[in-house]
Amino acid sequence: GAGVSQTPSNKVTEKGKYVELRCDPISGHTALYWYRQSLGQGPEFLIYFQGTGAADDSGLPNDRFFAVRPEGSVSTLKIQRTERGDSAVYLCASSLNLGAEQFFGPGTRLTVL
Amino acid sequence: DQQVKQNSPSLSVQEGRISILNCDYTNSMFDYFLWYKKYPAEGPTFLISISSIKDKNEDGRFTVFLNKSAKHLSLHIVPSQPGDSAVYFCAAREAGGTSYGKLTFGQGTILTVHP
Numbered sequence: 001g002a003g004v005s006q007t008p009s010n011k012v013t014e015k016g017k018y019v020e021l022r023c024d025p026i027s028g029h030t031a032l033y034w035y036r037q038s039l040g041q042g043p044e045f046l047i048y049f050q051g052t053g054a055a056d057d058s059g060l061p062n063d064r065f066f067a068v069r070p071e072g073s074v075s076t077l078k079i080q081r082t083e084r085g086d087s088a089v090y091l092c093a094s095s096l097n098l099g100a101e102q103f104f105g106p107g108t109r110l111t112v113l
Numbered sequence: 114d115q116q117v118k119q120n121s122p123s124l125s126v127q128e129g130r131i132s133i134l135n136c137d138y139t140n141s142m143f144d145y146f147l148w149y150k151k152y153p154a155e156g157p158t159f160l161i162s163i164s165s166i167k168d169k170n171e172d173g174r175f176t177v178f179l180n181k182s183a184k185h186l187s188l189h190i191v192p193s194q195p196g197d198s199a200v201y202f203c204a205a206r207e208a209g210g211t212s213y214g215k216l217t218f219g220q221g222t223i224l225t226v227h228p
Contacts, residue, residue, distance in 0.1 A: 033214065033216075035216075041220055042204075048214040048215060102159070104157045107156055
């Protein structure tokens, strides 16, 4: 079956622009997670959803970052007024339910020039 | 503050030998620990996990050991194979509450297994 997919795989943008990153979880998975991985570091938690609601958004760095999951499946991570420090690989994961094994997508590499 | 630490950025071993990857943590609320493996341009893949009520979990060539008093865990790979070459991440999860779904990762260790 299909795994977690993320689009685009690469995104290059200019400082100050708005970007949207999309995540398609494994079908039937109720929990969805976003992480960010900077060069030489491990993934850093941003937010997770249980169904449509954000259960924990404590990892979002500031109010420029926002994520939605309106129908409890696909999720979009939105970044406003991008900064060079936002450059990283953004990873999405999903799990059958909260606490189950998290399956990761390949990530979106965001580069802010 | 880095709650999960992997102090060895890289490890090089010979094929057939044992690979030992180490991880330390500081948060006493962590009760479940995982190891993930990551190849370039792919997302991390779950490898093995251990609950805090155990001190050892084994799955084929992979064994994870947990020393709660020392807040230390290790992953042993025996025998090591060239295909094991990847970045290995240690991760931990808290017992409950809103943080239950959140994984905290270490910085990773690059394992290279030479033929």
